[in-house]
Structures are given as C-alpha cells and as structure tokens.
Amino acid sequence: MIELVSAERCIACDKCVKVCPTNVFDRGPDGVPLLSRQEDCQTCFQCEANCPVDALFVAPVTHPLPDDRTVRDERHLDRTGLLGSYRRHIGWGRGRTPGSLRAVGPRLPAPGGRPPAPPITS
Amino acid sequence: MTTLDLTTDVLVVGGGPAATWAALKAAGAGADVVLADKGYCGTSGATASAGTGVWYVPPEPAAREAAMASREALGGHLADRRWMARVLDQTYESVNELADEARYPFPTGPDGRPLRNGLQGPEYMRRMRMRVRRAGVRVLDHSPVGELLADTSGAVAGATGYRRQARQPYRVRAGAVVLATGGCAFLSGALGCNVNTGDGALFAAEAGAELSGMEFSNAYAIAPEHTSVTKTAFYTFATFFHEDGTVLEGAASQGGRSVIARALLEEKVYCRLDRADAAARAAMRLAQPNFFLTFDRLGIDPFAQRFAITLIAEGTVRGTGGIRLTGDDCATTVPGLYAAGDAATRELICGGFTGGGSHNAAWAISSGGWAGQAAARHARSLSGGARTRRTVPLGGAGLRPTGTPGPADGFREVVAAVQDEVLPYRKNYLRHGDGLAASLRALDDTWRRLRATLYAGDGDAVRARQAAAMVAHARWMYTAALARTETRGMAKRLDFPAQDPGQHHRVVTSGLDRVWTRPEPLTTAPREVA
Numbered sequence: 001m002i003e004l005v006s007a008e009r010c011i012a013c014d015k016c017v018k019v020c021p022t023n024v025f026d027r028g029p030d031g032v033p034l035l036s037r038q039e040d041c042q043t044c045f046q047c048e049a050n051c052p053v054d055a056l057f058v059a060p061v062t063h064p065l066p067d068d069r070t071v072r073d074e075r076h077l078d079r080t081g082l083l084g085s086y087r088r089h090i091g092w093g094r095g096r097t098p099g100s101l102r103a104v105g106p107r108l109p110a111p112g113g114r115p116p117a118p119p120i121t122s
Numbered sequence: 123m124t125t126l127d128l129t130t131d132v133l134v135v136g137g138g139p140a141a142t143w144a145a146l147k148a149a150g151a152g153a154d155v156v157l158a159d160k161g162y163c164g165t166s167g168a169t170a171s172a173g174t175g176v177w178y179v180p181p182e183p184a185a186r187e188a189a190m191a192s193r194e195a196l197g198g199h200l201a202d203r204r205w206m207a208r209v210l211d212q213t214y215e216s217v218n219e220l221a222d223e224a225r226y227p228f229p230t231g232p233d234g235r236p237l238r239n240g241l242q243g244p245e246y247m248r249r250m251r252m253r254v255r256r257a258g259v260r261v262l263d264h265s266p267v268g269e270l271l272a273d274t275s276g277a278v279a280g281a282t283g284y285r286r287q288a289r290q291p292y293r294v295r296a297g298a299v300v301l302a303t304g305g306c307a308f309l310s311g312a313l314g315c316n317v318n319t320g321d322g323a324l325f326a327a328e329a330g331a332e333l334s335g336m337e338f339s340n341a342y343a344i345a346p347e348h349t350s351v352t353k354t355a356f357y358t359f360a361t362f363f364h365e366d367g368t369v370l371e372g373a374a375s376q377g378g379r380s381v382i383a384r385a386l387l388e389e390k391v392y393c394r395l396d397r398a399d400a401a402a403r404a405a406m407r408l409a410q411p412n413f414f415l416t417f418d419r420l421g422i423d424p425f426a427q428r429f430a431i432t433l434i435a436e437g438t439v440r441g442t443g444g445i446r447l448t449g450d451d452c453a454t455t456v457p458g459l460y461a462a463g464d465a466a467t468r469e470l471i472c473g474g475f476t477g478g479g480s481h482n483a484a485w486a487i488s489s490g491g492w493a494g495q496a497a498a499r500h501a502r503s504l505s506g507g508a509r510t511r512r513t514v515p516l517g518g519a520g521l522r523p524t525g526t527p528g529p530a531d532g533f534r535e536v537v538a539a540v541q542d543e544v545l546p547y548r549k550n551y552l553r554h555g556d557g558l559a560a561s562l563r564a565l566d567d568t569w570r571r572l573r574a575t576l577y578a579g580d581g582d583a584v585r586a587r588q589a590a591a592m593v594a595h596a597r598w599m600y601t602a603a604l605a606r607t608e609t610r611g612m613a614k615r616l617d618f619p620a621q622d623p624g625q626h627h628r629v630v631t632s633g634l635d636r637v638w639t640r641p642e643p644l645t646t647a648p649r650e651v652a
Contacts, residue, residue, distance in 0.1 A: 021161030043350035089411035105409025106402035121240030
C-alpha cells in the first residue's frame with residue numbers, strides 16, 4: 001500500500017493523480033498529492049513506476065502500516081536502494097534501457113516430456 | 123455540473139488490452155471512437171500491473187498442433203479448434219504488429235531470434251495508450267460507465283457514467299458498444315484486479331445478453347501472505363512446507379494447488395523457491411522484476427528463506443467464464459453490443475481450464491480487434507438517425523432501487539456479504555453442492571435487499587454498481603456450478619468427482635432477479651461473418 005509521498009522530491013506534476021487506476025490521490029493545496037483514499041490502494045506499484053522523481057513508495061503489504069516508520073523514512077528507503085527501485089528495474093527514466101529488452105527468464109520445466117517452452121519473458 | 127454529451131460510432135468500455143485493441147481496430151476501420159475507462163487507460167487492469175505471457179506460436183503446423191492440443195483435456199474438451207486456430211493466427215499477426223509498428227522492445231533469445239511470447243505490463247500498456255491516442259480515439263479516464271442505453275428496439279445505443287476526477291456526469295451516444303471491462307476478482311486484492319469487478323457482465327445482463335462458462339470461476343493464485351503480487355509461474359521452482367517445517371506433500375503450483383488450499387484451512391503454509399539454480403535465479407529477476415518487489419521490500423531471500431504464502435481469489439479473471447458470444451465477430455445476443463477480453467467467455471479457446479496468462483492475453487488481442495472492427499461495421503450500417511435516436515437507460519441494481527434508498531455507504535455491507543461467499547477456499551475452491559446451495563441462498567437474499575435499497579450518488583455511484591455487479595457475478599457462478607453435476611476442467615465438485623460424458627456441453631446462464639441456466643450443445647457451430 002502507498003505509504004510515502006515525499007514533499008521534498010515531488011515536482012507537482014500530477015502524474016500519480018492521473019495514473020492511479022483506483023483514484024487514490026487528490027491534488028493537495030500546495031500541489032503535492034494527498035492520499036485521500038489510501039484504503040483503495042491495490043498495491044499495484046503503478047504510481048511508483050510513473051513518478052519521474054521517485055517521490056513515492058509503495059510498501060509491499062496490502063494493509064496500512066501506521067506503526068512502521070521505515071516505510072515512510074525517505075532517507076532509509078533511499079539508502080537501501082528501495083526508493084525508485086521498481087522504475088529502475090523496468091528501465092523507465094532518461095538514459096535507461098527498457099527492462100523488457102533484457103527480459104529473458106528461465107525455461108520452466110515442461111511436464112510430460114513435452115519440448116521445453118521458450119524462456120519466460122514477463 | 124452540466125453533462126458532458128458525446129456522440130460517436132463506437133464506445134469501448136474498459137481500458138486494458140482488449141479495450142485498447144478494440145478501440146485501435148475500430149478506429150482503423152474508419153470509426154469515430156470513444157474509450158471510457160473506470161481507472162486510467164494504460165495502468166488499469168490485471169495486465170498493466172502483472173504483465174503476461176502471450177499464446178504466440180509461429181505458423182508451423184507441428185507447433186500449432188501442439189499448442190492447440192496442450193490444454194484440450196485439461197479444459198474438459200469444451201474448447202473449439204476453429205476458434206483456437208483463428209486466435210493463434212490473429213495473435214501472431216497482432217504481436218508482430220506490436221513489434222514492427224508500435225516498436226515494443228521485445229528481448230532477444232539465446233538463439234539470437236526475438237522472443238515474442240511475453241509482454242511486460244507497464245511497457246505494453248503505456249504503448250497501447252499511445253497507439254489509441256495517436257489513432258484519434260477520445261479517451262475518458264477515471265470515467266466509470268454507470269449503465270448502458272438502448273434504443274426503442276432494444277439495441278444498445280450508448281452509455282452514461284460519471285467522471286470521478288472532473289466531477290461531471292457524461293453521456294455517450296454510440297452506434298455500437300464494446301464491453302471490455304475484464305473479469306471479476308471480487309476486490310480480493312489480486313495484482314491490478316481491484317478494477318475488475320464484473321461491471322460489464324452486469325451491463326450486458328441488464329441489456330438481455332447471456333453468459334457462458336460461469337462455473338469456471340474458482341481460480342486462486344499464490345502470493346506471499348499479506349501482499350498483492352499474484353504471479354505464479356516461478357512457484358514451479360518451489361517447495362511447500364507445513365508450519366512445523368516438514369514438506370507439504372503433493373503441494374505444487376500446478377496440479378497441487380488444492381493441497382495448499384486444504385492446508386491453509388488448518389495452518390500456515392510456507393514456501394521456498396529452492397529448485398531454481400543460480401542461472402535461473404538471475405534470469406528470473408530480468409523476466410519478472412515485479413515478482414521480486416515484495417521480497418526485496420520485505421527483506422526476504424525467497425531462494426534461501428521460507429516465507430508464508432496465501433491463495434488469492436481471481437474469480438473470472440483467471441477463470442474462463444464471461445459474456446456469451448454468438449459469432450466470429452464477438453457479437454452478443456443483443457444488437458449493437460459486443461464483448462472482448464476477460465469480460466467475454468474464453469471457453470472457445472480454453473474450455474473449462476484457466477485462461478490465465480498467455481491464453482487470456484491472446485484472447486484479449488484477438489477478440490478485442492474483432493469486436494472493434496465489427497462494432498465499427500455495425501455503426502456504419504445504421505442510418506444517420508442513429509445519432510439522434512431516442513434512448514432508454516438500462517441500469518437497475520445499485521442505481522435505481524425499487525424501494526427506499528438505504529445509506530450512501532450501503533455498498534460496504536454488500537461487498538462484505540459477497541466476499542464472504544466467494545473468497546473462502548472452503549466455499550469456492552473446494553466446492554460441494556451443499557455449500558454452493560447455501561451460498562446461493564445467502565447471495566439471493568443479498569441481491570433482494572440490495573435491489574430494494576442500494577444506492578450511492580455521483581462519485582460513489584460506481585461503488586454501488588460494483589457491489590451489485592459482484593453479487594450478480596457470484597450468483598451466476600454458483601448457479602452454473604450447481605447445474606454442472608460433475609467435475610470438468612477447473613469446475614471441480616467434491617460431491618461429483620468424476621467427469622460425466624453426458625454433460626459434455628457448455629452451461630449458459632443469465633438473469634438478474636431470477637437467474638437461470640441452460641445447457642448449450644457443442645454441435646452448434648458459431649455463425650460465420652458475412
């Protein structure tokens with residue numbers, strides 16, 4: 001569930017407000033998005049993938065974590081490489097290679113002696 | 123605020139793969155197109171967040187034969203070879219178009235040839251959004267359709283809805299409508315699926331359309347406990363464990379998932395991906411970066427550490443039931459109404475086995491394109507008066523209560539009630555006639571109450587309609603499941619564990635206040651497009 005909107009990093013581009021499939025955000029008075037409907041967050045990570053400045057962090061668990069400060073600790077998330085990690089892994093952002101170009105996974109074991117399927121790519 | 127009033131040839135409802143392919147091909151056929159999505163076209167739905175394999179098979183006879191044969195028995199021999207062949211042809215052509223025209227960055231395989239058997243969700247769907255917009259389609263994001271409109275003959279003639287961010291009602295008059303709203307996962311939290319609440323099936327039934335294969339609706343996906351990433355391919359490398367650390371015998375991602383469900387009724391179940399070698403581990407990260415989001419953020423090494431898992435319901439997203447089609451053009455029994463993707467039945471290519479992943483992706487691409495083209499033809503065939511024809515609204519439950527409207531947040535109680543009957547493994551996964559009948563009685567009660575009272579205005583209208591759609595969906599599922607007194611495909615019945623050759627037919631269902639079913643013999647050849 002979305003836990004962090006970094007006011008420090010946010011450039012008020014409204015991208016997350018637009019792309020969230022479940023309409024979690026509203027534009028705040030200062031341009032920084034508000035988590036108006038956090039309970040509607042489906043933990044799909046799309047806002048993070050689309051944030052051009054890595055100002056958002058989606059915690060992996062699907063319920064709110066009011067008592068876990070680490071999921072809203074920007075310095076900690078930055079230091080551990082988690083902030084912006086999804087965008088980095090899919091290769092979105094200037095100068096990066098689209099992750100899909102390198103998406104050659106393992107072949108899954110084929111049941112019943114059938115010829116092996118091509119490598120998984122998504 | 124004044125209503126946004128639009129007129130178009132084709133209205134596409136939805137924003138995922140099937141919707142975007144429908145919009146693209148309708149526009150390509152010369153139609154004026156409006157696409158209305160409940161969320162944001164480009165991030166909405168299962169595919170955008172999860173990514174997908176694609177049933178992409180080169181046109182080599184042996185490879186095509188193997189592809190068609192692979193799921194026939196699993197699907198209880200309810201699929202149709204002619205449909206499989208045309209979906210394989212269309213998918214091959216369309217995925218190549220995605221590479222050549224849309225410049226989707228496919229990877230290169232170990233043999234130096236491009237690999238086109240999978241699509242990364244965010245990349246695929248952002249490109250589909252761009253293509254749709256370049257084709258001149260008017261896209262309405264965050265604009266859930268509330269109900270369909272029909273003309274006085276009963277033909278579908280458009281829709282109305284509410285633009286949640288603009289806070290504005292809208293109406294689209296259309297020559298034809300394509301429903302591409304996805305399946306129904308009952309707000310279970312499966313990855314990207316909380317927009318998939320079966321809205322299109324409700325709209326279709328209100329217009330008088332039929333559904334098929336709704337008994338194939340008990341798909342459950344593996345995910346780490348309390349998380350959303352329901353991607354299951356890599357659990358092929360898993361060993362599953364009891365709470366005490368001993369191996370859970372018989373448990374497997376494929377062919378042993380019900381063992382996991384049974385164990386979860388009694389205890390926690392753990393998993394470790396310890397069958398993957400070093401090369402596979404490295405490759406997995408490249409293929410599915412989203413699979414690792416959960417583990418990296420929880421600080422778990424899934425190859426070395428055991429982690430608790432759960433099963434999350436995916437309903438008809440990974441099941442195969444949906445709106446029944448009457449022909450190659452993806453028409454329904456209602457004039458002017460077409461269906462595509464997971465909103466439509468996928469029995470034609472999957473039979474009664476899950477269409478999860480590659481088959482559903484191929485189906486979305488193919489059926490979307492066909493529905494879009496046919497909708498464009500239908501709109502063109504109407505006289506000029508179609509744009510000004512008188513329309514009547516078709517919506518009922520959650521929109522026009524028959525009694526005194528209840529509280530504005532009445533949808534919460536309805537959602538909880540339907541989830542109580544469809545999410546538990548004991549009721550939906552491990553199905554028994556007695557349990558199905560009891561659930562159906564509870565769901566019928568819920569329907570009667572919501573029909574009388576459920577209502578929410580403007581911004582929350584969509585929530586009331588979603589709740590109603592889910593209850594309708596669950597009733598079709600369990601009515602169809604009770605009608606199939608055997609075990610076929612994924613529709614397993616504990617009280618009828620064997621396949622019955624006497625029930626080698628499809629089960630058609632529909633109805634709202636009164637739900638009905640009828641068997642459909644397989645000998646009925648789908649009609650050809652003239």
